[in-house]
Amino acid sequence: MQRIGVFVCWCGSNIAGTVDVKAVAEALKNEPGVVHSANYQYMCSQAGQELIKDAIKEHKLTGIVVCSCSPRMHEGTFRKTAEAAGLNPYMVEIANIREQCSWIHKDIAEGTEKAIVLGRTAIAKVNLNAPLMAGESPVTKRALVIGGGIAGIQTALDIADAGFEVDIVETKPTIGGKMAQLDKTFPTLDCAACILTPKMVDVAQHEKIKIYSYSEVVDVRGFVGNFEVTIKKRARFVKEDICTGCGLCTEKCPQKKVPNEFNLGMDNRRAIYIPFAQAVPKVATIDPNYCTMLKTGKCGVCAKVCTANAIDYTQKDEFIDQKYGAIVAATGFNPISMEKFDEFAYSQSKDVITSLEFERLMNAAGPTAGKLVRPSDGKHPQKIVFVQCVGSRCAACAEKGKEYCSKICCMYTAKHAMLTRDKYPDTDVTVFYIDVRTPGKNFDEFYRRAAEEYGVHYIKGMVGKISPEGDKLMVRASDLLANKQINMEADLVVLAAAIEPDKSARPLATMLTASMDTNDFFTEAHPKLRPVESPTAGVFLSGCCQGPKDIPETVSQAGAAAAKVIGLLAKDKLKGNPCVAHSDEMMCNGCSSCEKVCPYGAITYEDKEFRGPNRTTLIRRIAKVNEAICQGCGCCTVACPSGAMDLKGFASKQIMAEVDAICK
């Protein structure tokens, strides 16, 4: 039998004004288990807490009920008080007689009556409370960053600078991501490579960072602080540690007709290649889909020319198991396919390109060495049309494109238009827009400069149709402000394609049991207050995998994610929430119902031996809750058909006792 102390707070006149606190304390005295009842002006004050501590010691209380404000306010305070007096903190229950009683009722009789019922309910619960101990688990002091774009790079650098080991897993042969493909960056117009490549070198040289390039995560087990990850290191048929990156092989390889994905297929590379000059790691990779040696066994030119003997045609995929304390998803984005937007003639004309292709065309290291020419005939374009919101802001019912605003297109289109006019003043540049969205530091000024100083024509209205006519493109659009239809000729059309999360994000989210929204962006733990954490403990989000972002925002989010990771890795032990699910192994029949509803993957099964009748042993499959992963939602308790699963701190018996007390 519990020995319960009841403490009724006046909260000045906040509670005492509409609840007769003395009557409440008096009425609750006779409830089962109650051995002490007191009232005081401010229970949360130092004096009030002392009162509770003294009572715990004096009356040897095993549980206390505080009738006061909301538990969301002072549950923590009173738990600490109880703990200081030697009582288990989870033997404290709060009856909310302020927010949910005194503040909403005006009649004293009514308020007092309700307060008594609420107090009685809390007492009924405490009678069934059991001391709970928060479990502890160790933390592996190593972080995994999945994705080696600017988001991943920044997160890795920040974590590594704090002194923790970091591994970066990147699917491409080099880190750098999309930013490496960009020409200049808004709103300052500094070149992307100039600010990115030093960071890439920092990563390569950092003693705490290890890069797994040309690799992917294939399996994630474990939980916060104790993840076990399998990384598949794909065979690149070049010994990474020996290759010097001299690039001789990439010049001699006879297979010249491989579309260069770094330049979005606008030129060709060899079957053995280094994506770009500043690649990190600067190591050649053989593309097995095109290499003659790997396909037919007849060639071997690269092996002959390699002075370092780094070529190894027999290399196999390698699987590496590694333990991590935290995982950061930084899988990034891709422009959407233009397949469903036939009206823009992307598939019909080479001169209709996407903005990322335009970046490569303008880039000094791109397929044209930075000269803006029409991809079809290499001629200089005179009239250039930019179309914004291609595939962004589309209603779901229209069944193409994305519902969200891709956020970065307005700014990069202004940048493209400005750069074009700056480099080629003879060109005529028109931007068709629906809205120009420029919320960011110096963003609107930048856009206005494009229009005012660089003479870019901004027309409010969407392009309806683009049709190739001869070597020109006919653009039909509406000018909403002039209320007329425009039919104009253009030499080059640039589509601001919407961006979508990388395809690898969805399977990764499944592995991490991290949740995603309908667009396959990772969901954050709280949209405002915990924007860089996934609801799954130990998984953090960085960059565009959480939502469309520009570079400054990505870098700040990457830093924030790193700070959260450092905060986690700095701890030696993790203290869990003790209010977690628990399965009674005698009742569990291993049916898997609970496992299916668990949003965190906290439930696993194991075969356990039980003693059967007549000295036999039975092996039964039973559910096991990992207390470090369980967040204590209690969904499994309801799914369990045998009633084996229960939630500590909110046990079925406790809640039913509360129901009984209310209905009495």
Place this chain on the structure above:
Amino acid sequence: MEKSKENLIQDVVRRSGVNPRKCMKCGKCSGTCPAYDEMEYHPHQFVYMIETGDIEPLLKSKSIYKCLTCFACVDRCPRGVEPAKLIESIRLSVIREQGNNHLTPQMIPELIDEEMPQQALVTAFRKYTK
């Protein structure tokens, strides 16, 4: 019996199945319309004017007959608003008020010739009958 303006707009909207509030005013419908120059009011204006309750000018306008019902605007609208259906609905409410059909099934055989696409006939029948 004369309907009040609100009722008329409600009728038009309900019959078309179009929600003009979904429009984000990008103008792609008008940007794509092949009959644009023939029309006094353009597809995006139809949607906007119905949304703001300004239906009388549309009822009187010739534009409702100029729409080809080619559905280019329906196909390309990023918000799935379907302006052509709205225009057709306005046209229907005018024709229904006028009382008689402009085309009867009996007249169709004489209209058919080799060149005419089947769809044009169907469209015309929809346009000129109640």
Place this chain on the structure above:
Amino acid sequence: MQVNEFKPKIVAFCCNWCSYAGADLAGSNRLAYPAEVKVIRVPCSCRVNPMFILRAFQRGADGVIICGCHPGDCHYTSGNYYTRRRMALLFSMLDYLGIEKGRTRVEWVSAAEGAKFAQTMNDFVQTVTALGENKRLEDLRCKK
């Protein structure tokens, strides 16, 4: 005259993260709702076992309302989706047993919707009061 004095017993299950905070907000803003509503705090609306609701009706409750985060906003990502499905089934079964649909309700109240909480409770109490005392499932043995 009896009907007017009838005060229903209402059990409200509120999830800790949204609806309980919403109820607190209603209190902070001094938005009145009837004292017949008594709130039980649960971590998530999906913690509410249909058994609890049956128990409440058995013990003489006249109405049971479950409040959770809005769909898609669940603190535990998907809990309220389970609540929605489970309660749809349970409520139709209760209806079959003679517990009118008006006596049971699932409502989404976010932490910012104090006014919605108060209004929902006012409305619910009114509905249940109009339905009168629940005698269908009440176990008379539970009465003294």
